[in-house]
Amino acid sequence: MPEFLKLIPVKQALQILLSQIQVNAIAERIDTLTALGRVTAESIRSSLPLPPFPRSTVDGYAVRAADTFGASESLPAYLRVIGEIQMGSSPGFAINPGETGLIHTGGMLPESSNAVVMIEYTQPVGGDTVEILHSVAVGENIIKVGEDVQAGQEVIPYGVRIRPAEIGGLAALGILEIVVAKKPIVGIISSGDEIISPDGKLLPGQVRDVNSYSLSALLDQTGAIPKRYGVFPDQEDTIHSICSRALDECDMLVITAGSSASARDLTARVIIKLGSPGVLVHGVNIKPGKPTILAICNDKVVIGLPGNPVSALVIAGLFVVPVVETLLGLTKVGFHPKFWARLTTNIPSQAGREDWVAASLIIDNEGYQVDPIFSKSNLIFSLVRANSMVRVPADATGLSAGERVEVYLLT
């Protein structure tokens, strides 16, 4: 099979793949408290306003604002204190003209009051009278009913990843269960005559399986459930049979080939036979990771990753992660914020090809600087030593020291 007849640019390859897949329709209802990192599968609305009653934002006196107009230190207003509003309960009285009530931060405003004078601007003057030394406007120092959220308002849209703030907001509304996207199950199959399981004893010429484990962690981090099928020799029948089974059992499939060219060809042949429409992209214009295969077989995404560990992890970040995010229904697919940093050393590259180089991003007084870690692409510890990756755009013939370049954190 002719490999790489036409290398597709990274962005275009991703678009070809993403344009043909749909959100995983399966959702599940879970406890809000366990929802950290999950993605909402429906719009969440509040049935009540928040706050549900007008609250004071300060310690002070609840007033009718009109009663304070013109009040100043030299010419105070005098109001009659008719009570104290207890925290957590209804005031039990209304404020008539000339009256006020002592209120605490977060307390419920009494009926007919419409502002609060801060305690610092008041002075008790004996009996039940308080001096008001400062005027307040209507609405001053209060939060109105529904000022945070109105009844019926959408509070969290569909397709949002839940953070601590969302969990807090849902607790505030008493929404204790939410509907989230079910985690897609992603099958991982490693092939390669030279590859053994990490717990095996190495014989000469053998290496341990790295990709099943680094990819499992990446999938876990992205919100999928990795399902490792193990390591298989480069035999077409064997690989085809395990891939067929995995495709049935999973929502998506990732195959990492052995490192030789014949092993890569074998992966392509297996994917073609797995189902239609089959291979969409074979060969991406990127280093590392040129032999990447992007396919859809029987409505499920199948990705063939290069065998070497660095290429596999870089390509998984660029293609597997966005697919998982799309399956989850995340509305901001691929929003992985970039940094601009001053490059410390020239990075050579071939024009027309996008390069990704492991790097160390450091903050200094002038902003960020980034130091590339040059290494052969099969050395997994070059990524362990890196905290970021520099992207060399396809139209650049290398990047020069001192240039501001694009950097992405490796998390």
Next chain:
Amino acid sequence: MPEFLKLIPVKQALQILLSQIQVNAIAERIDTLTALGRVTAESIRSSLPLPPFPRSTVDGYAVRAADTFGASESLPAYLRVIGEIQMGSSPGFAINPGETGLIHTGGMLPESSNAVVMIEYTQPVGGDTVEILHSVAVGENIIKVGEDVQAGQEVIPYGVRIRPAEIGGLAALGILEIVVAKKPIVGIISSGDEIISPDGKLLPGQVRDVNSYSLSALLDQTGAIPKRYGVFPDQEDTIHSICSRALDECDMLVITAGSSASARDLTARVIIKLGSPGVLVHGVNIKPGKPTILAICNDKVVIGLPGNPVSALVIAGLFVVPVVETLLGLTKVGFHPKFWARLTTNIPSQAGREDWVAASLIIDNEGYQVDPIFSKSNLIFSLVRANSMVRVPADATGLSAGERVEVYLLT
């Protein structure tokens, strides 16, 4: 008790606290495969070199480099092919002068060979002879033994958070168990007469507990185990007794006060009685979050957070997260990378005080721009709507539209 006699700057307050705490000495041995996000509690070294044998990085012919010197398309070298190196096994032959062996990417170099000629630069010419159309230098197209990792080398230092790359690297070395810091247990106690559990029915004047839940999620995200004790009324004896119990049961304690000034005073009084040395900082020069209390009681950190949900989450990000990271032994405490973005709207602020403003960070053609979300600090949904926070430094009297300002992602 006089509150806020002296407001301490944010950075200084954190230093005061961190300088007095030590890494949680407790470590545990876990499966490497479950170690994502955990922090190494000892230096990890490799007992073997990686790769353990010299490997080819291309498909081609393993040669003695000297045999190819001067070879070109017009004047090829001729070598005798004595075999093919099977993937995953020892070649079983050595390369004598004038000989070569077919090798695949990742294959083990035969003895006495020291370079590989890419298949593209070779041409079989019948029998067992191959034309070499290009010379190679010693070491070309091979990875030497130990080029990724040398035997005995430290591969992951102490105090590193495990990412997919580390898991891959450990798999490559066959290191299936590692020693990581035990997750610290952090007790969370909410106080406030007005606060009820999220599953309760709201009466007038009551609000639901937000902080126990948003803080639990934040702690979970940071690598701690949150332990929620529930909501308690603002009674000194009650709060003291539950705090004493929680301090015994946990590695650290976070107390969120009711919103009134008297509830905050009560938290301070309780913390003072919990153990020595007691309160280190009471009052931080920040908005939101001025009433923050930082304390150490019986060698455990106790943090009193402001009651309002936004202040609580912002202050927890600035103080609780770095403490947890320190307890975990993370060597890069508080490396939460910042962005610089063009501000869209003026942010007013008081000189001398550090302000944190919820915001929306957007990427455009010129880089990042950031749009502040102005809101009263008790409105939790202002954080739900935000993806970031703008920091207004203490020495600024506000920030102006168009300025490049510091932004931190809200994750």
